Amino acid sequence: MPDLKESYSAKDTKPFGTWVAYRILSNSFPGNFIQRTNMPLSTSGAFTYNNHSLYVCITKNFWPEAKDVDALLDYVSQGNSFFLSAANIDSMLLDKLSAEIQQPSYIDHISPTSYQQTSVRLIEEANRPKDSFSYFYNPFGRHFLKLNEFSSRIVGYNGDGKVNCMVYFWGKGKIFLHTEPRAFSNYFLLTRNNYGYMRQLMQLMNSNPLHVYWDDYYNRQNNRSGKSAFSTFSELLKYPPLATAFWLSLLMLLLYVSFGGKRRQRIIPQIKPIQNSSVAFTEAIARLYLQQKDNKNIADKMITYFNEHVRTHYFLSGIPGSADFMLALSRKSGVPLEKTTSLYRAIEHASENGEIDDYQLLSLNEQIQSFYKK
Numbered sequence: 001m002p003d004l005k006e007s008y009s010a011k012d013t014k015p016f017g018t019w020v021a022y023r024i025l026s027n028s029f030p031g032n033f034i035q036r037t038n039m040p041l042s043t044s045g046a047f048t049y050n051n052h053s054l055y056v057c058i059t060k061n062f063w064p065e066a067k068d069v070d071a072l073l074d075y076v077s078q079g080n081s082f083f084l085s086a087a088n089i090d091s092m093l094l095d096k097l098s099a100e101i102q103q104p105s106y107i108d109h110i111s112p113t114s115y116q117q118t119s120v121r122l123i124e125e126a127n128r129p130k131d132s133f134s135y136f137y138n139p140f141g142r143h144f145l146k147l148n149e150f151s152s153r154i155v156g157y158n159g160d161g162k163v164n165c166m167v168y169f170w171g172k173g174k175i176f177l178h179t180e181p182r183a184f185s186n187y188f189l190l191t192r193n194n195y196g197y198m199r200q201l202m203q204l205m206n207s208n209p210l211h212v213y214w215d216d217y218y219n220r221q222n223n224r225s226g227k228s229a230f231s232t233f234s235e236l237l238k239y240p241p242l243a244t245a246f247w248l249s250l251l252m253l254l255l256y257v258s259f260g261g262k263r264r265q266r267i268i269p270q271i272k273p274i275q276n277s278s279v280a281f282t283e284a285i286a287r288l289y290l291q292q293k294d295n296k297n298i299a300d301k302m303i304t305y306f307n308e309h310v311r312t313h314y315f316l317s318g319i320p321g322s323a324d325f326m327l328a329l330s331r332k333s334g335v336p337l338e339k340t341t342s343l344y345r346a347i348e349h350a351s352e353n354g355e356i357d358d359y360q361l362l363s364l365n366e367q368i369q370s371f372y373k374k
Contacts, residue, residue: 081175099148138182155201333371
């Protein structure tokens with residue numbers, strides 16, 4: 001299986017890195033050297049004595065501190081542009097811009113069964129071919145709930161026609177807020193002509209910025225900063241009743257650990273079974289093929305292993321895939337004939353085709369694994 005971690009790193013060539021986006025940005029402003037910064041906004045040298053510049057931040061979580069938000073707004077007010085695409089944006093920035101974002105339900109994003117063809121598009125002024133850009137994955141569901149017509153404009157929509165990209169005018173500059181960073185991932189931009197989505201969006205920025213910056217700090221945020229957590233803890237201790245309850249709970253926990261642990265029998269460690277080295281070797285080879293995107297070779301190995309499994313477990317004779325063979329296999333394995341027939345059709349399709357995409361490979365793997373479980 002490919003690594004689906006959303007890193008949004010410019011160095012990451014995996015599906016949800018931004019290696020492609022970084023190069024599209026470079027080609028969009030060929031006269032500028034893209035400067036990468038790995039510091040918070042309040043201490044970044046990019047915000048010092050700057051105007052008519054562009055700062056790009058693509059990340060899963062954008063959780064700045066209060067001083068970082070102030071630095072961002074000061075930077076924009078001087079005549080610069082700030083482009084932010086994030087799935088989770090801190091409320092401090094949203095409140096200052098009078099913006100509100102609707103998050104999709106958690107259930108819609110915890111299972112591959114929610115995968116579907118999903119798209120985004122820009123306003124007609126920016127989207128010259130007047131087409132949408134789509135791929136097969138979790139739907140683009142985040143969108144803006146509150147629109148300020150006096151200080152902002154709509155830039156883009158998701159497949160449901162809901163606003164997912166806005167530009168806010170602040171002082172002499174502009175802040176672009178985009179709710180779907182997956183639209184700038186390698187997976188999305190390399191699907192058909194989707195790279196045109198980012199190219200057209202970049203045309204809305206300053207035509208000839210003096211400097212272009214790429215953020216390498218916030219795309220590494222998995223949790224809120226340590227200072228924010230510490231300030232929350234400090235707020236708790238400000239109130240005597242809450243502070244007393246906290247320290248009392250902590251004392252009770254320590255007493256329980258100290259005395260309760262002695263009354264319990266030490267847990268007997270579980271002896272791990274001997275690992276099957278052949279399985280580990282097979283997994284290592286599979287990872288190598290996945291990294292090389294050799295889907296056809298992976299499918300052939302899966303089919304060979306499946307045929308060997310059928311031969312050694314059910315001792316069937318005849319031509320694999322024939323009607324008599326599938327009927328006998330269905331009876332012996334307990335797998336319904338319809339599922340057995342569907343599996344061998346998928347095997348035949350994978351064997352005959354010279355190339356196999358990710359979706360076909362995943363479908364074949366799911367059917368084979370379902371057969372094994374039965």
